[in-house]
Amino acid sequence: MIKSTFRFFDVAANLTDPTFEGIYHGKRKHPADRQQVIDRAQAVGCDKFLVAAGNLPNFVSAKAMYQPGMYFTIEAEIKSCPAKQLVAIGECGLDYDRLEHSSKEQQLAVFPLHFALAERYKLPLYLHNRNTGKDFFELMEAHRSSYSGGVLHSFTGTAEELKRALELGLYIGLNGCSLKTKENLEVVREVPLERLVLETDCPYCEIRKSHAGFEFVENRPDMKNPEKSTGETPVRGRNEPARIVEVLEAVSRVKAVER
Template sequence: MLRRMSHAIKFYDIGLNLTDPMYQGLYNGKQYHQPDIQRVLRRAQQARVHAMLLTGSSIHESQEAVALAARFHSPDARLYYTLGVHPCCVNEFVLADTNSTIDNPTNDPEFNARLDVADAAFTKSKLRQLYTLMRDNARDPKFRAIGEIGLDYDRFYYSSQEMQLLFFEEQLKLSCLFPEMPLFLHMRNCCADFVAVLDKFVRGFADADDRFDHRELVREAGASHEHLPQIRDDGAIFYRFSPVRKFVTHSFTGSPQDLQDVLSLSANSYIGMNGCSFKTAENIQCAKEVPLERLLLETDAPWCDIRRTHDSYKYLFTDPSAHNLQKDDPWHSGLSDAYPDIPQWFNSVKRDKLDKKSEEEREQTTVKSRNEPCFMGHVATVVARVKQLPIEEVASTVWDTTCGVYGE
């Protein structure tokens, strides 16, 4: 049955941080092996990952995502990208000469809490820089979403709650100038505020302050689309999401109530899940409850892999009760069903051992603790077992849903 239905298995990884230094062989600033992006993408192809969405996390990393998609996109490995500033990187809107990237926190919550918009002209220029990047790539078919934007209250050592809230809303305002572009959203331990901000844009609201002079951009956009922001007679700008705008809260790790709150925002609200979405029993309950037709899947590589210590690990086995989960390999116990074209799962070595392998061996070798898009079948397997559905049904439905949100 599997081989007859294996054509139904194909994956779309909506969260791949290909700009991360790990794919250049750099870990905490130290070079351990040569860049291996092409091998990573070839392994993804073997695992039937046909499309990948490269995450923009800062202005610089968004620019890098554009360049990587242009360089490595192919019919067999379709690379698309998002443009936006992650909540952990929003300090770049207020700090000049900062290297604001997802791997470079200040590690100083008190410093972050003191930050404010001291130079409105500088902040306006940074928001314009981001808007210009979006505008200049608006006709690029590889530009598929605005993001990664949102809130992260677990990581105030990157940026403060105040700055995160401010620039989540400012980026959502900019997004309204591209009314049909989907969103790629981040939510961590902040559901009430996250939902409140999004609900403002779903319902529509008037902004009389226009702190960073978005009126210029609204006037520039004109009336080319019926759902663009509008300048009212009193000078306030009215923002509201287009009724066709779709948005995905990726890497979901909230509670079942959080899940319902996010999904209730709109029929166009979707959930993205990866290995970090399945760590605990509560996480697994969310995976069980999320409607399959509202679910997208991802690796969030190089992070968020599925580990033996996670509650999800047992779901990689058809019958976990028959195995020693601390020692047994799930490959021959059901996991291989997700990978019809791979006879044996890839080898894995520590990062300092990769370059000691032959070129042929490196093609089939991953780096321990560094996630890759080729692990998409692991994520889909957990969902299939939790929902008690065939892997083919999960893969096919999620593929169709993802294409409906971010395009094929």
């Protein structure tokens, strides 16, 4: 497994995902290995995780698996979450690439409700934006007085979107999806270090061989196919927090900064 002398906080670790129970598309492929995944992360210095609980089932699952080093975002049941573990409202935002889950009209109606929660509980926002044109930023700008800041996670936007996000006081979350194309890399180079946070968005957004950022990854762990996994190594095709080291390697080389 990759070794590191750094300490990491994975700000997008979807550890409630069924794949960490060994279940893929409703079918069990291997025994549950969530604790082994967490152990591997801790072994490389990643001992803090932000778990997005964007709906009630996620929140119930997150509370059930809680251990020191875990923090949560939440959309509901705020009062039942320990204050020290609740750090943001969300995941919230707009996504016009997945309208099969929620129509544009539904999203535009619901997203503004999160600003009221942020204002009421004095919490930042944990944000999502995909292919929404001007809508996302216009809503963020219209409600700027309601929130203190936030993280625009899994950022894949343009240079202009980066500029608007920074003007709103947002931090920029980078993962494998942020490193897909040469255009993505050009934008990553412009993210100020003081506003940059690293994430895996596991089990999604690994740095794949087809990604422009793959050439900057120095270490890749040994992996096994899901059907052959025993929990001792990462699962091929499933991202996990320990692989935040790969994101560090790629981003630091793209930005030409020392690690």
